[in-house]
Amino acid sequence: xxxIILSEKDNLDWALKKFRRQLVRSGLFxxxxxxxxxxxxxxxxxxxxxxxRRRARSRKLKRYR
Numbered sequence: 001x002x003x004i005i006l007s008e009k010d011n012l013d014w015a016l017k018k019f020r021r022q023l024v025r026s027g028l029f030x031x032x033x034x035x036x037x038x039x040x041x042x043x044x045x046x047x048x049x050x051x052x053r054r055r056a057r058s059r060k061l062k063r064y065r
Contacts, residue, residue, distance in 0.1 A: 001026075002019060002022035002023055002025075002026055002028075004018055004019050004022070
């Protein structure tokens with residue numbers, strides 16, 4: 001879980017911006033959007049397979065560079 005430690009002189013706007021950036025980097029926003037609606041098991045398998053193909057293609061391209 002992302003966390004930010006503030007001192008008394010830190011600006012609240014700065015802290016919120018930094019916290020939001022950490023949430024985006026950790027993938028929490030993406031996870032929340034994904035869980036907002038029910039996903040059928042077949043759709044979940046299809047999404048995971050598509051992500052695996054994308055990762056494999058990316059790794060294959062990196063090997064040939």
